[in-house]
Amino acid sequence: MPDGREVGAGELLGVAKDEERARSLLRALRTLSKGDDPRLRAMAGGVLRGDLTAEQAFTDPEYTAALFSGADKVRRAGEGRSEAEAREAGERFGAWQDARREGEGDAGGRDETPSGADRRASSRPSDGPWRNSGLGGSRP
Numbered sequence: 130m131p132d133g134r135e136v137g138a139g140e141l142l143g144v145a146k147d148e149e150r151a152r153s154l155l156r157a158l159r160t161l162s163k164g165d166d167p168r169l170r171a172m173a174g175g176v177l178r179g180d181l182t183a184e185q186a187f188t189d190p191e192y193t194a195a196l197f198s199g200a201d202k203v204r205r206a207g208e209g210r211s212e213a214e215a216r217e218a219g220e221r222f223g224a225w226q227d228a229r230r231e232g233e234g235d236a237g238g239r240d241e242t243p244s245g246a247d248r249r250a251s252s253r254p255s256d257g258p259w260r261n262s263g264l265g266g267s268r269p
Contacts, residue, residue, distance in 0.1 A: 138155045144184055168192060
């Protein structure tokens, strides 16, 4: 945006469809704007400044190729993990999620900390398809 202001989560609702996804997308764009890939930094920075809409960014062939390339690297790295590494990564991810939720509750004046059952589900391995990605699930 010309005045140096960063777009807010509300301005991403057109692509995100709900407030939680919009906040998540905003966090992802901030992360990408500081990442290693120059194409993704340019795309995320453009969206955050308001120079580019999220719809434009996510339909641009160059940016989508960069996004899919990054996702493929994560997938390949996850497939190479052992059971123990996947379990440990899942536990670290669950702890990170809990800490992030607690931080958002403190900073944003709202408590988004999940109930005990949700917290346990996010910090222990499940039978989902993500075991090797480090997200705590397991694959057949």
